[in-house]
Amino acid sequence: MTTNLYLIGTPIGNLSDITQRAIDTLKNVHTIVAEDTRVTKKLLSHYNISKPIISFNSKNYKSKILTIQKLLEDQNVGLTTDAGTPGISDPGYELINSVENLDVNIIPIPGASALTSAISVSGFPINQFYFAGFVPRRESELKNLLESTSKLNVPIIMFESPNRIKKLLTLLVKYANQKNVLIMREMTKVYEERFYGSIKDASMHFQNPKGEITLILEPSGSSFKSLTENEIFELISKLKSDGIDTKSIAQELTKVTNLSKSESYKKVIDSKDI
Template identity: 40%
Template sequence: MSLTIQKSFEKQPDGASGKLYLVATPIGNLEDMTYRAVRTLQEADIIAAEDTRQTRKLLTHFEISPGQLLSYHEHNKTASGPELIRLIIEGKNLALVSDAGLPAISDPGSDLVKLAVEAGISVIPIPGANAALSALIVSGLPTERFQFIGFLPRENKDRDHLLASLQDEENTLLMYESPHRIIKTLESLQQAWGDRKVVLARELTKRYEEMARGTLSECLGWLQEHPPLGEYCLVVAGANPEDVKERRDAWWQSLSVEEHVLHYEEQEGVSRKEAMKKAAGDRGVSKRDIYKIIAVD
């Protein structure tokens, strides 16, 4: 990739391409809409929305009459994306919005941004509400360094692999989850990382906004008594640096996975199944991961 320089507000010659504006919308409270966001939507030639019905409600509330309101979402992005880029190249200014929050965060807007950058189109952020950062700043957990995970993979093996790779991550971790998966996700986090501190932020900026702060086990107990409702943002404490150092200095570091398992079989006389379980516990991975590595070897 060759170096490119974007000067967002430099005067453009006649016939130049339009621009792509990424416009933040409220995550629940309409008062979080900024003056600049309203003006940008008013002035845009085209508004592209994840859900045009939802966006039309927002536009109506702020008395915005779009020149064109087009659909752009996960299921049509392959066909719709290039067409939107063509319209921008022809000189149209396009504002992209998601259902809530910032476009391109856990959102197909990131693919449209990539196409725009490749086409030399200026991409301009119109900042505003964001659920993950809103949850982080009220969590009480460290905010100096953090990592955004988004939604965890649905497949067990993919989720286990990702969580294992993050076991030694010392930064605060942010992720999103739906109400029907939140309990399973907390159970997976506890199994992979132990009983860490966590904050469950629910219905942010809305009337029933709620934060549950505690350990993973405490929050699981809470959800058993208070069934999950609404979308959740999870803020999870990073790994304890002392625990990370202990794992990195562990006696088994120089052993292969097969040698690690054999150690328990020979030295402690346990079954292969139990030896694999112990090795998985040492390494902070699932027994399934140990089995797969040994099977390949």
């Protein structure tokens, strides 16, 4: 008997961000395998769905694979992650590999993704990118990651928790300060925040944030331009003559130089004396 294993994309925050196909699949499978049963139960309750749920996460997946394989002998099973699409930065791939040679169809049910949501609003060229997943905890590993990916000249995308983002940004100032960064926090939720600017500014901005974070480092090839003092003041003068206000000029300087927001603003103010 051929059965189906559905990888079901679920919301990354806002419970409305789910497809009708995903809802129908959750209703029709026999059992749901969830990274966090509490999160999935909340989603199922919201859509009045009642199904048996099995926990399957990074701590227990080895002990659960045989049970799920047994279910798949005569049942259709749905796999969900805490948020977004299963199989990305979670142990979903372990389950897929374990049933690869069984009489099981492996079927994606597309849905929300923190990865693609952050990419879409980054403003960076995203023909190619490097997805690092959750950031290495050791400083040496992060340094090696940045050194190896700098040669690729593509955006680097990372996931990070709110209690570790301050440390990460401190290390990025140390090892990748020539780059701008896009940070999305609490995506699709009430207090969603989009931050774009230098890593230095980001490290000052994110002191005690709440909510999961997706971070994108700009490509190496689009890093800050080296402008002389004269070129900076010429640019300021040109923007002023175009009727651009002080704040907007400072924002533009931050984008095209390695100056922080406060440094850029000071340059604009100082230019009045020249």
